[in-house]
Amino acid sequence: MLAMNYRGPYRIRAVQKQEPEIEHPGDAIVRVTRSCICGSDLHLYHGLVPDTRIGSTFGHEFTGVVEAVGPAVQHLKPGDHVLVPFNIFCGSCYFCQKELYSNCHATNPEATAVGGIFGYSHTAGGYDGGQAEYVRVPMADVGPTVIPADMHLDDAVLLTDALPTGYQAAEMGGIDEGDTVVIFGAGPIGIFAAKSAWLLGAGRVIVVDHLEYRLDFVRTYAQCETIDFKQVGDMAMHIKKITDGLGADVCIDCVGCEAAGNFAQTLLGIKLKLQGGAATVLHWCINSVRKGGTVSIVGVYGPTFNAIPIGNAVNKGLTLRMNQASVKRHLPRLIEHIQAGRIEPRRVITHHVDLADVADAYHLFSSKLDNCIKTVLIPPGAPRVATATAAMQ
Amino acid sequence: MNTSFTTPGDEDRAASRARFAHIVGWGADLDRAMRPGVPKERTPPRLPHPVEPPQQQHADVEVLHSTERPGITPVFGTTLPPSGLSGRLRRAAFRHSENDIRHWMMLLLADRVQMGEALCSDLARGHVPNLYAEMGGRAELRHNPMGAARKAAIGIAAVAVLCMVLKPRKRARRLRG
Ligand SMILES: [Zn+2]
C-alpha cells in the first residue's frame, strides 16, 4: 500500500509498504478515505517530538471504511464508514471511566502522561497513522464512530481532532455569558475555538495571529475581532488596553510549542532545544488574562520543561485548564451542531492533495504557502468530494 | 462592556440575543448541562455501550516501556522496533523515568542518530534520496518561486565556494607528491 514515510526533519517520502494486519482481537483494519495534516504533525515533521522513529507513518486525523475486524469486535462491522478519533483508548481504565480518553492508561506503554495516538511517535504508543491507504485501528469497538449517512466526509474528518479540540479549548475556558475571550493562533483549532466561544455565549471574541490571510479567514468564518501581534508592541499591555484595563476573562492557547513572536523563546526552545519548544503564547495568556480568569491550553508542548511565568498565575489566582481533547466525549453534541447548520467545519479545508504528493503537502502547510489553512490527503482510489454513503459504493 | 461581574438577568439576555443575532448558533451551549465536560468530566462514561478491559496483546517485537509502569500495556503499536545504534540509545533512555530529563534528551539524540543510519542504509541499497522531492521542492517552486530561486542561488554559491576551497589543496598535494 502507499503510505507517508518520515525520513528525518523536513523530509518525507510516499512509499509502498506492507499493509497492516490484525494484531489484537479488538483491532480493525480501515481503508482510509480521507486523512488530514494537522498543526501538531508539524512538531513531528520538524523533529521536535522525542522518539519519532525514521520510517514512521504520521496521520492521527482520518476517516475510512472498515475492511476487517478482529474476533473480539462486536459493534463495528466491515463496510461501516467511520471517523476515527485521534485518541487510542480502552474505555474501561481508571482514566477512561472519568472520560479522560486522551489519558487512557492501557494503550501507550512508552509514556504514562499521554494515551495512545495514531501516527504520533513512539512517545504516543508507536502506532502507524492514517496518512496511508490502510491503517490498523486498535480498540475498534471504542474509538471509531460511524459517520451519519448525510454527512460530508470533509466535515467528518474534522471531527477526528480539529473541531473537538477547538471546542474543548473553549469549553475548558469556563466561558460565562458575555465573557471576553482571547484566542492565540488562527489555525484550524483557533478558528474552531473562536466559533465555539460564541456557541458558549461569549460576548467578545478576539483572535491573535500574524498571518494576514489566516486573520482574514477567521474574521469571516467566526465573525470575531483580530489582532496581528506584529502590529502591537506588548501583547499583554495591548489586551488590557482594549479590555478596560483588566484583561480578558478567558485566554486560550491554540498554538503550542512552536510559537513565533519572541526571540529569546524561539532561540531557547526551537533553535537550541534547551526547553520543550517556545512558550511565548503561555506567557501572553497568563499575562493577558484578568485576575481570577481562566487560561485554557490545547497547544501541544513537548514532555521536557519550559520556562513558564507560574508565579504570575499564582498571584493572579488563575484557573489553568489543559489537556489533549477527549474527542469521543464531544462527538454527539458536535454532530448535532453540524447537522443543525450551526457550524460548517469543512470550510477551513483549503487543499485536497493526492497522498502520493504528501511531501509537497507538508511543505505547503509548514511554510504557509498558497494561503493554506487545512490540507486533506486523498489516498489512491478514494473519492475527492463525497458524502459518507457515496464513498462506500 | 467586557467583564461581566454580575449574572445577566432575563432582560440582558434578550438584549444580548438580539446583539448576537448575526452569529449563527450564538449561545446554543450556554446551558452547562448541554456541555460534554464542564466543570469536570462526567461519570458514568459517555460511551455508547459498556466496555470490557482489553485482552493482553501478544508481543513478538521489542516494545520499550516507561519505568513508571511494570510492563507493557494491554494494547500497543508494533511499528519500527529499536535497532542499531539508535536502538541502543533508546533502550538506555528507557532506563530513566519520564521525570528524568536524560530520558527525553537521549531519545532526541537517538532520533538524530537514526536519521544518519537511515541515510546509510538508503545509500547501501543504492538509493540516493531525492532531497528536492522529499522536502517538497515542487510546492516551493509552484507557490514560492522567489524563495525557491533564492535557495537555489545559495546552493550554487555554496558549491562554488566549496570547489574554490578544495581546489588549491589538490594542487598542493600534487606538488608535494
Ligand atoms: Zn490533529
Ligand SMILES: [Zn+2]
Ligand atoms: Zn483507558
